[in-house]
Amino acid sequence: MHLNNLKINIDDKGIINLVIKSNNLLFNNEVINDFETAIDYISNNKSAIGVIISTEHNNYNYDYDFNYLFSLNNSASIFKNITRFSNSLRKLETLGKPIVSAISGSIKLGGLEIILHSHYKIADTDTNTKFVFTNTKYGLIPAIGASQRLPRQIGIENSLKLFLSNKIMTIEEALKIKLVDEVAPKDKIIDKAKEYILNNLISLQPWDDKNYISKQPTPFTNDNLGYFISKIAMLHSKTADHYPSVKVLISAIYEGLNTDINSGLKIEARHFTWLLQNIETKSMINTLIINKPKNEINESEITIFKKSFIENYAAEGVRLLINGVAAAMIENAGKRLGFELGPLAMADKLEIQCVISQLDSIDASVAALIRSMQKNNRNGLSSNKGFYDYKEGNRKHIWRGLTDLIPPANHQLNIEEIENRLLYSSINNIFYNYIKHSELKNSQEYDYMAINNIGLPKWTGGPFTWVKKNNINNYIKNNEEYAKTLGSRFIINKKIINIIQNESV
Amino acid sequence: MTDALIFDTVRTPRGKGKKSGSLNEVPPVQLASKVLKAIEERNNINTEDVDDVVLGCVHPIGEQGADIARTAVLESNWHQTVSGVQVDRFCASGLEAVNIAAAQVMSGQADMSVGGGVESMSRVPLGSSGGAWMADPTVAYNSYFVPQGISADLLATKYNYSRTDVDKYAVSSQQRASEAWKEQRFKNSIIPIKDQNDLPILEIDEYMRPDTTMQSLGALDPSFEKMGAHGFDDVAILKYPELESIKHVHHAGNSSGIVDGAAGVLIGNKKMGDKYELKARARICSFASIGSEPTIMLTGPADSAEKALKKANMKASDIDLFEMNEAFAAVVIRFMDVLKVDHSKVNVNGGAIALGHPLGATGAIILGTVLDELERRDLSTGLITLCVGAGMGTATIIERI
Known part of the structure; x- marks a missing residue:
């Protein structure tokens, strides 16, 4: 035999x-x-x-x-x-x-x-x-x-x-x-x-x-x-x-x-x-196992993306706050997505000044809020005061005075809407930097780097995989909707759409 | 529809639900059986005329298993034609049993039935019947299961009840229960528990702590904080993302006591009342059970009360006295807030925080408590309600005749 x-x-x-x-x-x-x-x-x-x-x-x-x-x-x-x-x-x-x-x-x-x-x-x-x-x-x-x-x-x-x-x-x-x-x-x-x-x-x-x-x-x-x-x-x-x-x-x-x-x-x-047959499972296996890059990813490449990615995540949280979303909802949305920290906790960790470098065209009120926070000596984790109160570096609770600076709206978005916005903003950020540095890697390698090194939650399978698995037309349509009121970070470069449409799902 | 008339309410004293508790040596079937025997003797009925015995029991396993209602009927030497059925609606089982017995009479399918319940929490411990709700991962995930104590703290957090609010409520429960005992307000329903030699085992509700103060409660650590930190708080917040964290305000002193006990309510139609010359103390006007959001779990009493009020064509203001089971202090406070009922009408003789909550029996116990009190005060209408595990509520409205 x-x-x-x-x-x-x-x-x-x-x-x-x-x-x-x-x-x-x-x-x-x-x-x-x-x-x-x-x-x-x-x-x-x-x-x-x-x-x-x-x-x-x-x-x-x-x-x-x-x-x-x-x-x-x-x-x-x-x-x-x-x-x-x-x-x-x-x-x-x-x-x-x-x-x-x-x-x-x-x-x-x-x-x-x-x-x-x-x-x-x-x-x-x-x-x-x-x-x-x-x-x-x-x-x-x-x-x-x-x-x-x-x-x-x-x-x-x-x-x-x-x-x-x-x-x-x-x-x-x-x-x-x-x-x-x-x-x-x-x-x-x-x-x-x-x-x-x-x-x-x-x-x-x-x-x-x-x-x-x-x-x-x-x-x-x-x-x-x-x-x-x-x-x-x-x-x-x-x-x-x-x-x-x-x-x-x-x-x-x-x-x-x-x-x-x-x-x-x-x-x-x-x-x-x-x-x-589950989409998340397939996405993760595709990116982490089947298409895993042969070569180690260079730390210098990661740095290009990671700083911008986490700062944008923090900034999106502050923008949501400006839009009247309650701080707890913003933080919980981030955690539900699988981020280690909520966006506001992330802003504190990075020092809230970091948000300024990510401002979109219509974010004047975000800058104003950051300035008022700073005037209150609330600069972030290092000083034990930011969007949260800290005790010796341990997070206690969201700063009680925050609702005086920026009161939550009477009508609150539901948690899924907030998660969606954080996710779209995060994915768009990676795409934006991809266009700037597309010579570095192909889309599969970017997917791997995004979830393994940059900090996009692993269940997405990376930005390209996520868009492919979740219907590109919805992605385009939702971004167009966001772009109407929320700024240019929701305008997607045509090159991205072309890459996704030209690759098999 | 035939009127379901309440002829008698009987309950045991409540013993501490641990090995050192006085009723620990009494098997649950004996507790239930002593209630049935008392009903037979006090009303001088031929048990052949009883159609059914419906008993609530939340942990129907081990010595509470295999239909403890029928087992208690046999142990009480009641006529063999009396059937028995055990029901489980978690904490409202005892009231549900009364409602089922009432429904049998109201529908004309029975002339006389007993509704009641039994739970020996010292012998068959809390949680011992397991269940898919908490242990089956698919079910627990999909329903965002958290233990009841976490739900109570979630409720307090969501509606801003502070530790002071819940402790104040608990102190008043102790004071009211102590006062009620001093004045012997439970004497109509309570039966002493004696052994086979007629030696006394327990005659009083032994769980009470009449000397409870804000200060003594203040010294108690929250009971569910540690459990919450091991994942349950986060599961609750997955369901309630508007909350940053769960504030743990409940502890042994402002939650219901773990106790042993049993109770029964004799319900029948006018024909039976006439036959045995029984005074119809009250009639069952309406009853209702509802389902509510299961993670916060404990908001059901207001919904079930409103449903029962609607069935009876009544408003909350038509009710003279309320018994709302004191599973946790926040549950009662929330109930009073939603129904806009003053504390002076609710649990006027204290409740389960002071006296204890023998799960399967409590609903029938507090129905007796409110009826005794309506008679003492010469008032007319009472509403009994309990919060129920997995997000339910059960309520019953009675009216004196």
């Missing part, structure tokens, strides 16, 4: 070694087919007594093949193919024969997905074995069971910590939380695996043992309920209503852990299928 990605060896005792040949394996149609073929072969081999999963390149640096996933153009097709992959490995997991993984090198989420199907995990101590978890927040959740198997194995809290961080976990730590069962030097690892197989000829995952179900951790057992309730709030408050993978991940864990593994796998696959 020849497969491009896998190899099968059988020793004289009937122990099968399933070797992953490819370095940096990406799960795509060919890989799924190879696993199906190999696992069918293994299941049909009656004389086999156990299976060792190992790799030729000493790593489990595997991931989804995003080009493949995005080529699956409807829910049914995504769900079908994910389920096909999952069912195949599930078949291996439930053979009744011991499945052992020999783990080496760096293990990414894709590698973990494979490894978690084994009943016993032995990590080698010589190849710097480590789990490298990428924060689920900016991408996808597991597709073939890691959100179900990991919490069943190491608990809900440990699992969420790993999925929602960029943590690198050493094998010592992994051993401690029982993510791996044993460690051994590299040249002993296969012998150890064989030894385990010979000593455990009948083997099941704990979650396939009918005594296990009553002991399985669920969101309602032990201390999990309180943890779960407060974790949801923490995650919701940090992501507002963006970064859908976070909500989907914790939902998959909650729903899946209230039932058995088979239903759990379907639950996860359905969430994955939904998430893969």
Whole structure:
């Protein structure tokens, strides 16, 4: 049997070694087919007594093949193919024969997905074995069971910590939380695996043992309920209503852990299928993974954009204040968009004078407000007085006197309108500077730099991606509307429109 | 429509809802059963004439599970033909149970029913029944779930009720409850709890702190500040972006007390009144439940009161006395502000801040409280209302006959 990605060896005792040949394996149609073929072969081999999963390149640096996933153009097709992959490995997991993984090198989420199907995990101590978890927040959740198997194995809290961080976990730590069962030097690892197989000829995952179900951790057992309730709030408050993978991940864990593994796998696959088609998810994956620039971005290039970007953000906040929007609404709109600070807190941090350098053609009253603030000795964070009051550099609350200087209008905009204006202004600012410096990068690289280095929220996928994904005609129309009353920063250079229209979505 | 007549109101004293509380040793089914037995004895009824027993209970799990109403019927040795049903409308469960019993009579589908409730918060703790609302991430995200204490502080922040405002309210609740006990104003409804040897276990509402002052309350730390800092304040602000922050003003001294207790209201038609020569103390004029915004959660009482008033063709000014459950001080203050009702007509004998709030039972308890007080003052109309979890409100209007 020849497969491009896998190899099968059988020793004289009937122990099968399933070797992953490819370095940096990406799960795509060919890989799924190879696993199906190999696992069918293994299941049909009656004389086999156990299976060792190992790799030729000493790593489990595997991931989804995003080009493949995005080529699956409807829910049914995504769900079908994910389920096909999952069912195949599930078949291996439930053979009744011991499945052992020999783990080496760096293990990414894709590698973990494979490894978690084994009943016993032995990590080698010589190849710097480590789990490298990428924060689920900016991408996808597991597709073939890691959100179900990991919490069943190491608990809900440990699992969420790993999925929602960029943590690198050493094998010592992994051993401690029982993510791996044993460690051994590299040249002993296969012998150890064989030894385990010979000593455990009948083997099941704990979650396939009918005594296990009553002991399985669920969101309602032990201390999990309180943890779960407060974790949801923490995650919701940090992501507002963006970064859908976070909500989907914790939902998959909650729903899946209230039932058995088979239903759990379907639950996860359905969430994955939904998430893969979500605009924010697609935008982030496109910009941060698929189109990630090959070269590091130069700090000097970032500086050109970043200063202008954050000053403009602060200035837009002050303009909103001039327009009669209540300060709390402005600040909350910024936070809901995913900025670390509200615009007024940002103005304070930069010193409020910074706003002056960003003034638009019709911003005379903005300058007047800044001057009155300065006359009140409210220059910003460094003096503990700005739009906020501070105590030793810690923000206390919005300055109570602000409403005397600039009273809020009786009719307040709704929060979405304020968010929209901040977002449009921010995106336009990046475009404006792009036109000035377009020789530096192409639009994909700008998108990457915008969300990774400049400070535009990551869920947008960058200015070009955001406009493309959200209908360019709306973008043009809304800017025209803004430009009528709010100034020239809402007049979009034709070159930008041309770039967006000439690139495929 | 048949008049639903109130013949009797019975309640247990309220014991502190912790292991050291006097009622902790009494299983909840016994609390409910003592209420039913008292109703039978006090009214000298043949229980075969009771169609149904409807009991509110907010944590119907463990020893409060498996239909505690029917279990209490059996334990009370009532006739086997009496059915029992447990209902849950969170904090208004006890009043909802009364309303359902009344509806059975008003619709002619029952001649006599009991509505009431039970909660042993010391034995089946708050929150122990879990629920998708707070624990299912999809639901919690989509409904912007925050715990009730955060909602109460959100309400106070949004409507500018200061710590002084809520503490003042709490002091008055303690003073009024203390006065009421001194004058034995609860004596018509309250039954002493005794053991199987007739030895007394509890005869008074033991949660009260009559010596409460502004100063003593001032020493208490806000209860929900820490919880708020762990994400819930931010979730509340996602829903209420006009607020810069949540001011945490509620604490153990101006929020309802965690207690154990049970209550029942005997409701029937005129035929039953005549048969057993029972005095119809009042009739149920109208009742209503409503849904309101779930994150602030606790604004429902005014809406439900207005709905019930409309059904009864009445105005707030037609009501002589109000019982508005003191879940949190800010909730009552907001209710009085919206309905423009003076504090002198609301919770005149104190409320749950002083006396405690045994979740499933409270609605039935305070209905008895207001009826006793209407009789004592020789007034006519009473409105009972409670704020309800997940953004609801329930109200009932009664009128003496």
